[in-house]
Amino acid sequence: MDQLISGRTWTINNMVLFIFQTFIVGHKLHALFTLACAEDSVFVIINKEKPDVFQLVSVKLPKSSSQEIEAKELSFVLDYINQSPKCIAFGNEVKFALIIIIHRNLEASAVIQGLVKDSNIFTGLMIDPRTKALVLNGKPGHLQFYSLQHDKQLYNLDIIQQEYINDYGLIQIELTKAAFGCYGNWLATVEQRQEKETELELQMKLWMYNKKTQGFVLNTKVNMPHEDHITALCFCNAEKLENPTLVTASKDGHFKVWILTDDSDIYKKAVGWTCDFVGSYHKYQATNCCFSEDGSLLAVGFEEIVTIWDSETWELKCTFCQRAGNIRHLCFGRLTCSKYLLGATENGILCCWNLLSCALEWSAKLNVRVMEPDPHSENIAAISQSSVGSDLFVFKPSEPRPLYIQKNISREEVQWGVFVPRDVPESFTSEAYQWLNRSQFYFLTKSQSLLTFSTKSPEEKLTPTSKQLLAEESLPTTPFYFILGKHREQQDEKINEALESELVQLPLTENIPAISELLHTPAHVLPSAAFLCSKFVNSLLLSKETKSCEEIPEDVDMEEEKESDDSDVENDFTEKTQDTNDTDLGEDIIHQLSKSEEKELRKFRKVDYSWITVL
DSSP states (O other), X not given: OOEEEEXXXXXXXXXXXXXXXXXXXXXXXXXXXXXXXXXXXXXEEEEOSSTTOEEEEEEEOOSSTTSOOEEEEOTXXXXXXXXXXXXXXXXXXXXXXXXXXXXXXXXXXXXXXXXXOOSXXXXXXXXXXXXXXXXXXXXXXXXXXXXXXXXXXXXEEESSOSOOOOOTTOOOOEEEEEEEETXXXXXXXXXEEEEETTEEEEEEEEEEEETTTTEEEEEEEEEOSSSSOEEEEXXXXXXXOXXXXXXXXXXXXXXXXXXXXXXXXXXOOOEEEXXXXXXXXXXXXXXXXXXXXXXXXXXXXXXXXXXXXXXXXXXXXXXXXXXXXXXXXXXXXXXXXXXXXXXXXXXXXXXXXXXXXXXXXXXXEOOEEEEEEOTTSSOEEEEEEOSSOXXXXXXXXXXXXXXXXXXXXXXXXXXXXXXXXOSSOOOOOSTTTGGGSSEEXXXXXXXXXXXXXXXXXXXXXXXXXXXHHHHHHHSOOOHHHIIIIIHHHHHHHHHHHHHHSSOOXXXXXXXXXXXXXXXXXXXXXXXXXXXXXXXHHHHHOOOTTOOOXXXXXXXXXXXXXXXXXHHHHHHHHHHHHHHHHHHOTTSOOOOOOOHHHHHHHHHHHHSOOXXXXXX
16 A cells, blocks of 8 residues: 545535545555644655665645655654564654654554643643642643653643644634642633633633542632633642632732632532632722732732732732833742832833832833742742843842843743752852752743753763662662672672771661662562561671771780780699699699680780879
């Protein structure tokens, strides 16, 4: 078979018509794969130079059969894949960064997927507090959870929960907003669809994390939470928060406070979200909202005005107005800078207000496109846009002088940014890199390139211990191999080296692979304890023949002392025997000392009695 047949289906008067087109590829086709998201392309497996060597290629279908077919060979597909007895091909879909491993029976056995590029990133960059994964728009209607440490996608969360129809010109439901709250226990999402200006479909969903399924489960669905587009939403993530709270801001001129309430009935216990308060300010559009670090204050931006509200009574406390354009970004300071509020306007002005004095602390002319606070320090990262490119400024609200400036971090526009907490804090001593000690900053460009700042390459970050662990993981070893053989060989080598240089010391238990492997192996796959006990204990023992360099001279001295002691005892014994024989031949011969008694006498001889001379 060397032909491709492309067709469409039409229904006229309850009759189904099939319109086919035939294309000649020029190679024998062994398998054919199609994707719904790429209706003008197909993936086929053809022969290469040898009859038993296959290659996966992407075939671009022309609009008419008279045009030539464009077959593009996928560059990173592995050649000579016939060496694998199970797999026949590796498939790739460039848009979704997807690699599918296909068995010879044309069944997919594994899927390897990286960071998926969507047409638009509306949700921004978020960090899942539980998995520390990067969360953003993925496949249409999905949130993708991407592991930055392992450079792979963990899973996709279907938010819209509807079948995606790939039809050009069809207005789809878009996932526009998302936010995590309560240390990852809750997730809020907003989806919308607008075919005409007066026909807005808006839906907000709240998802609860389920520990049993290790995933998010839909808890509450709110249809039309606002009368216009939702511009922002945020959770109150204070540590001592009794009741979870969510705030949404909308172009309809209102912000709404949603709280978690008891929704139990006679059949089951349940919780749900309900609206608790609705606020507004002179019918201005609400553009931004954010909570302070302790959750006591709520800041809501209404076009050019910033309003501060008490989170307990929802009373308006104060307002800030600079008349420098609509507020684009809002964030509170953290830790020692929690008394400051920062706002960036559309006209390129960055303002810092003091909440204690209710006055402007300082302002700077900066066209801020991205402003993100570090959750573990006082630092705030701001990315500005210029004609040359994007520039990064890292500063503290208490000091208008930036801590770090990096020009031209990207030639294109930077749309989103986020701080990712480090598992192990760094210890940079240089002032230029101290802002990277606790967190690492990632940013996303307009072309959806994910970039970050680092002082070391990934290879240099590996410590000798981690390199050793990686090497051990690559070997086909088992926990029993460590216990029965390998650990014993390593200990013998260490003992031989120690005889030449330093004193032999017992190894620490945390450095013994046998113990770590034994503790991390499930109990139900281990053999009986009687079988492992003797082998395990013997692997921890040292050889009796091993002696250190410092111990050898002491042994020699002990032997010399022993010989001298023996000679002295013998002399004393002969002298005493002669005396007794001379004085009284009728008495019995003096009793000879035993070895234990001799050892006790030696101990007394070694005792230092020099302190008596001081008396």
